[in-house]
Amino acid sequence: MITNIKNGLDVSTVVQAAVSQHGATHEDLIPILLSVNEQLGYLPTEALSEISHSLRLAHSEIMAVASFYRMLSTEPRGKHVIQFCESAPCHVMGGRQVLRALQEELNLEPGQTSADGQWTLLEISCPGICGVGPVMMIDEDVYGNLVPERLSEILAKYRE
Amino acid sequence: MQAIRSLVLVSGDAESKARGSLKVYEELQREIIKFGLQNEITVTMVEDVGRHDVLPLVIVYPEAVIYGPVTAADVPFLVEEHLYKGRIAAGLQASTKELSGRIAWLSARKGTLPAEQRIVLHRVGLIDPDSIEDYIAHDGYEALGKALNEMSPQEVIEEVISSGLKGRGGAGFPTGLKWKFVAQVDNYPKYIVCNADESEPGTFKDRVILEGDPHSMIESMAIAGYAVGADVGYIYIRGEYKLAQRRMAQAIEQARELGLLGEKIFGSNFNFDIHIHSGAGAYICGEETSLIESIEGKRGEPRSRPPYPTTHGLWDKPTVINNVETLANIPPIIHNGATWFRAFGPKSSPGTKVYTILGNVNVTGLIEVPMGITLREVVAIYARGMKNGKSLKLAQTGGSGGSIFPASLQDTPMDYDSYQRAGVSLGSGALLICNEDTCVVDLAKVLLNFFNQESCGKCTPCRVGVQRALQILTNFSEGTGQPNDIDALQKLSDNLIQLSNCGLGQTAAVPLRDMLNHFRAEVDAHVKLKVCPTGVCQMSGKHVWE
Numbered sequence: 001m002i003t004n005i006k007n008g009l010d011v012s013t014v015v016q017a018a019v020s021q022h023g024a025t026h027e028d029l030i031p032i033l034l035s036v037n038e039q040l041g042y043l044p045t046e047a048l049s050e051i052s053h054s055l056r057l058a059h060s061e062i063m064a065v066a067s068f069y070r071m072l073s074t075e076p077r078g079k080h081v082i083q084f085c086e087s088a089p090c091h092v093m094g095g096r097q098v099l100r101a102l103q104e105e106l107n108l109e110p111g112q113t114s115a116d117g118q119w120t121l122l123e124i125s126c127p128g129i130c131g132v133g134p135v136m137m138i139d140e141d142v143y144g145n146l147v148p149e150r151l152s153e154i155l156a157k158y159r160e
Numbered sequence: 161m162q163a164i165r166s167l168v169l170v171s172g173d174a175e176s177k178a179r180g181s182l183k184v185y186e187e188l189q190r191e192i193i194k195f196g197l198q199n200e201i202t203v204t205m206v207e208d209v210g211r212h213d214v215l216p217l218v219i220v221y222p223e224a225v226i227y228g229p230v231t232a233a234d235v236p237f238l239v240e241e242h243l244y245k246g247r248i249a250a251g252l253q254a255s256t257k258e259l260s261g262r263i264a265w266l267s268a269r270k271g272t273l274p275a276e277q278r279i280v281l282h283r284v285g286l287i288d289p290d291s292i293e294d295y296i297a298h299d300g301y302e303a304l305g306k307a308l309n310e311m312s313p314q315e316v317i318e319e320v321i322s323s324g325l326k327g328r329g330g331a332g333f334p335t336g337l338k339w340k341f342v343a344q345v346d347n348y349p350k351y352i353v354c355n356a357d358e359s360e361p362g363t364f365k366d367r368v369i370l371e372g373d374p375h376s377m378i379e380s381m382a383i384a385g386y387a388v389g390a391d392v393g394y395i396y397i398r399g400e401y402k403l404a405q406r407r408m409a410q411a412i413e414q415a416r417e418l419g420l421l422g423e424k425i426f427g428s429n430f431n432f433d434i435h436i437h438s439g440a441g442a443y444i445c446g447e448e449t450s451l452i453e454s455i456e457g458k459r460g461e462p463r464s465r466p467p468y469p470t471t472h473g474l475w476d477k478p479t480v481i482n483n484v485e486t487l488a489n490i491p492p493i494i495h496n497g498a499t500w501f502r503a504f505g506p507k508s509s510p511g512t513k514v515y516t517i518l519g520n521v522n523v524t525g526l527i528e529v530p531m532g533i534t535l536r537e538v539v540a541i542y543a544r545g546m547k548n549g550k551s552l553k554l555a556q557t558g559g560s561g562g563s564i565f566p567a568s569l570q571d572t573p574m575d576y577d578s579y580q581r582a583g584v585s586l587g588s589g590a591l592l593i594c595n596e597d598t599c600v601v602d603l604a605k606v607l608l609n610f611f612n613q614e615s616c617g618k619c620t621p622c623r624v625g626v627q628r629a630l631q632i633l634t635n636f637s638e639g640t641g642q643p644n645d646i647d648a649l650q651k652l653s654d655n656l657i658q659l660s661n662c663g664l665g666q667t668a669a670v671p672l673r674d675m676l677n678h679f680r681a682e683v684d685a686h687v688k689l690k691v692c693p694t695g696v697c698q699m700s701g702k703h704v705w706e
Binding site: 027028029030031033034064065068069070071086089092093123126127128129130131132133140 | 358361363399400442456519556592594606607613
């Protein structure tokens with residue numbers, strides 16, 4: 001029995017709960033991965049092995065799916081995940097300047113997680129909130145009509 | 161700030177021209193300049209006015225006053241009275257009786273707020289999306305009842321075919337025909353899939369429909385199921401649309417409780433149920449065969465076609481895949497009939513289209529307008545003109561499947577056929593309006609960067625071609641481009657269109673093709689003179705001639 005504590009949760013318990021919620025066929029793989037990823041913050045190897053056992057699918061097959069989708073991560077992510085939209089509509093509204101300021105503020109490149117584990121900065125494709133671009137999401141919160149000057153005030157809310 | 165105060169439309173169909181509308185148009189231009197109004201009033205010619213007894217017509221917005229027939233001799237009076245003094249030019253108004261087509265729709269727009277006649281969005285914002293009772297009180301599930309009790313499956317398909325409805329996801333394939341293909345196949349079970357993996361940059365129409373009118377998806381998928389002989393539907397909603405997923409799940413529960421999903425719906429022998437499948441963050445899954453792979457629990461890599469999903473779809477069974485907006489048209493078509501539907505928009509592309517207006521304009525947002533409206537009308541009427549009085553340089557019609565098209569094409573009617581003839585594509589309905597401060601190379605770079613991130617990597621032309629194109633564009637924007645790179649870009653664009661396995665690679669070529677077709681001088685400036693005319697590109701690279 002593999003047990004491992006991530007985010008204070010037991011990996012095996014989380015996986016089994018997801019499997020009994022969604023089912024144990026190939027079709028249920030992505031919903032299971034989404035649930036586990038949401039609870040643990042990412043998909044540790046132990047979780048993938050456990051899913052592989054439960055669904056009777058090769059570990060490589062699980063890995064192929066887990067590494068394909070952007071909302072699934074096989075690497076630990078920061079406590080807060082910032083998703084910045086750099087699609088064309090946000091870009092022409094000044095998104096590039098905001099992203100540059102954000103990178104300076106956090107000292108991170110898109111795709112990186114800060115050394116203290118606080119932040120992960122990701123570029124996402126359009127989240128569909130273009131009427132108020134440029135847009136970013138911090139965890140589940142959406143911020144629109146961004147200008148560089150507003151960033152430190154917004155980030156302060158998430159800093160301890 | 162300088163917004164366009166009025167927009168003047170002059171009918172420009174063959175009959176109007178025969179009756180002198182060109183003269184009226186020229187005279188209007190002259191008179192407007194005489195009164196010094198040329199900076200606040202735009203005059204344009206439109207086709208498809210749908211009325212013949214009062215031609216040539218002149219229509220003034222935003223008041224939507226219709227004059228006709230107007231002769232060149234009437235113009236000085238019209239301009240002085242209406243455009244200069246701001247009152248209706250007495251005696252010239254056309255009777256508004258028996259107006260039809262686009263003109264009828266446009267004339268319903270009085271004042272600044274639109275009295276839009278909506279089909280797809282007619283309940284959005286009007287009903288409580290969490291209440292099935294509210295939906296039913298607004299004609300909800302009546303079309304399903306009508307289909308099940310009064311029509312045979314063949315009649316439903318015939319009705320959809322004769323409505324002329326085309327797929328609103330971007331490709332514009334006739335919906336009724338797709339249903340007919342699936343209905344013809346004798347292989348069960350069959351599936352209905354609703355493609356709600358809306359990820360086109362600048363598009364959020366499907367989100368608004370899912371969040372504002374979730375029951376319309378259930379009703380239309382059930383109608384589709386009845387028509388083709390399917391009893392299971394899947395709705396694939398992108399992972400980021402959490403609210404839409406919650407509302408849809410609740411709507412499905414409510415429908416099951418009232419027996420509108422499940423067995424023997426409306427006392428008929430028809431059974432139907434719907435499952436929600438969440439996306440997990442992959443743009444490619446909007447491609448129909450990738451979406452199928454994803455529902456099956458695999459990587460979202462597109463399949464080779466043929467065979468098409470109509471015969472070999474989900475679990476290799478016959479499958480109808482329709483976009484959210486396409487499906488939202490179905491209940492009104494069944495409820496009101498194909499003839500009613502064909503009254504909106506031009507003959508070749510009937511109905512309305514939902515657009516998202518974005519970019520450097522005064523008002524951004526979502527609109528539903530008849531097919532065939534022009535970009536100029538959208539900018540002047542709905543977007544209230546360009547922001548800060550700047551001028552329109554180009555519009556981009558959606559992250560993929562769309563085009564970058566120059567201001568010179570802004571009078572092209574926005575419908576599938578007219579756009580195809582003009583060599584541009586309509587895409588999913590995003591209208592990103594850009595002013596003269598936009599650099600076309602920079603814009604193409606952003607678009608290619610998007611495709612570079614979202615290419616699934618299965619086929620080489622797309623995986624390598626997009627990466628290479630992005631590299632060349634980056635060089636252009638840094639001032640390190642070589643003249644032969646332009647030819648290379650042209651070749652890459654051709655290769656992407658001809659050799660890519662799916663629509664993603666093919667449409668990644670579109671911004672390249674359009675940029676080279678319409679903005680060659682600006683590209684040349686970047687490459688040959690190492691200058692970005694708009695000053696957007698940094699040009700910070702080490703120049704070869706240094």
